[in-house]
Amino acid sequence: MKVGIIVFPGTNCDRDTKWAFEKIGAKADFIWHTEHNINKYDLIVLPGGFSYGDYLRSGAIAIFSPVMQNVSEFAKKGGYVLGICNGFQILLESHLLPGAMTRNENLHFISKFHHLKVINNENKFLQNLNVGDIINIPIAHAEGNYKVSNETLKEMYDNGQVILKYCDENGNELNPNGSVDSIAGICNKQKNVFGLMPHPERAMDSILGGVDGIKMLEGFLK
Amino acid sequence: MKIAVNVHLKKGVLDPQGKAVHHALETLGFKNVENVRIGKQIILNLNTEDKEKAIQEAKKMADELLANPVIENYEIEVKE
Numbered sequence: 418m419k420v421g422i423i424v425f426p427g428t429n430c431d432r433d434t435k436w437a438f439e440k441i442g443a444k445a446d447f448i449w450h451t452e453h454n455i456n457k458y459d460l461i462v463l464p465g466g467f468s469y470g471d472y473l474r475s476g477a478i479a480i481f482s483p484v485m486q487n488v489s490e491f492a493k494k495g496g497y498v499l500g501i502c503n504g505f506q507i508l509l510e511s512h513l514l515p516g517a518m519t520r521n522e523n524l525h526f527i528s529k530f531h532h533l534k535v536i537n538n539e540n541k542f543l544q545n546l547n548v549g550d551i552i553n554i555p556i557a558h559a560e561g562n563y564k565v566s567n568e569t570l571k572e573m574y575d576n577g578q579v580i581l582k583y584c585d586e587n588g589n590e591l592n593p594n595g596s597v598d599s600i601a602g603i604c605n606k607q608k609n610v611f612g613l614m615p616h617p618e619r620a621m622d623s624i625l626g627g628v629d630g631i632k633m634l635e636g637f638l639k
Numbered sequence: 640m641k642i643a644v645n646v647h648l649k650k651g652v653l654d655p656q657g658k659a660v661h662h663a664l665e666t667l668g669f670k671n672v673e674n675v676r677i678g679k680q681i682i683l684n685l686n687t688e689d690k691e692k693a694i695q696e697a698k699k700m701a702d703e704l705l706a707n708p709v710i711e712n713y714e715i716e717v718k719e
Contacts, residue, residue: 474707481704510707517709519648524655564652564710595653 418638420445421458423488423504425479430465430501430618437618438462441635450482460497460637461488463504465557465616475518475560476506485511497541497637498610502558505602505612514605514612515573516565521558522595528557530626531593533601533615534584537577540608544639545632551588552629554615556601561614563596563603570597576606581613640685641718642697646706647678681705682718690717 420438424431424447431447438445448455455461469478479485485507492498492513500508508514521527535543535550546552565573573579581602585591592599594614602613617630648654654676661675683700685693697715706713 473705477704477707509709517707519652519710520655522653522655524659562653562655566709595655 418443418459419457420460420462420637421448421455422446422462422464423448423450423484424464425450425466425468425482425507427468427470428464428466428503430503430616433616434462434464434501434618437621437630437634440621441631441638443638448484450479450484452484453487455484455487455491456496458496460499461491463488463498463500463507464618465502465504468503468507471503471560474510475503476508476510479507480511489513492605492610495607495609499542499637500610500612501616501618502561502614505614506560508610508612513610514603515569515578516563516603518560519562519564519595520560521562521593526557526559527561527593529555530620531556531601531615532584532586532588532591533581534588535580536582537580539577540580540604540611541639542604542611542633542636543580544636546636549588551584551586552633553586553620553627554617554629554633555619555626556593556615558594558614561594561596563600563614565597572606573603577608578604578606580604580611581615640687640690640693642683642685642693643716643718644681644683644697644701644705644713645678645716646681646701646711646713647676648710649712652710693717
């Protein structure tokens with residue numbers, strides 16, 4: 418599998434993401450944001466970081482980068498796209514995923530391991546996990562307070578687009594940032610575009626605190 | 640022509656910054672504050688003297704970039 422990792426000015430999880438995909442046997446390249454040719458890839462990843470210094474709103478400026486036009490076309494043709502953290506924020510701003518992010522309810526930048534519950538696994542990303550599984554993945558963000566209209570939220574539940582929620586180690590709802598319904602990760606209706614605030618690429622080795630990210634990223638290999 | 644675009648969170652969207660500032664004001668002894676909402680003001684210096692045209696253009700900018708319609712509203716204000 419060939420993974421293309423988009424790098425914007427201010428992206429800072431690109432190398433971790435490349436390392437993570439190579440660890441599970443994929444080939445991964447960096448794609449600078451001014452490039453256009455992304456069609457040879459099986460998966461496009463928008464990694465975490467602070468693209469364009471988070472100016473105006475997180476992800477708001479990145480959507481005008483030349484490569485984003487191609488990412489949009491790639492997604493609309495059914496290509497797989499994964500946005501992690503700032504990448505998720507960029508997918509929201511580009512309307513490839515529904516909703517928007519606001520500042521964490523407690524105003525803090527939260528950086529720690531957090532448990533997540535699998536809500537829906539009928540998609541490529543989480544196919545190696547079971548509904549109800551509890552996994553432990555680091556989060557690191559100041560704007561992860563997910564907001565979406567009630568109408569759209571209902572549609573998202575009906576279509577199985579709410580895929581991950583924050584919880585405690587026993588699976589009880591635990592909301593670190595104020596996200597509606599404690600939502601941590603979603604996908605689009607066609608289930609080829611995924612966004613999540615937690616960082617699976619940081620949970621790939623027990624020496625770094627956990628390996629729960631492996632099963633997630635491996636979903637794209639099948 | 641100088642145009643201001645005032646962007647603020649929609650009613651009902653929690654404004655944690657506003658809440659924190661509200662709390663700080665109370666700590667300082669300002670007891671009459673009912674609530675605080677924080678927005679941002681974007682000042683545009685436009686190369687036109689046509690007021691209508693300037694407003695239309697600023698509106699387009701707000702719709703396409705300056706505000707996120709999912710969570711934010713905006714108002715346009717002609718400064719000079």
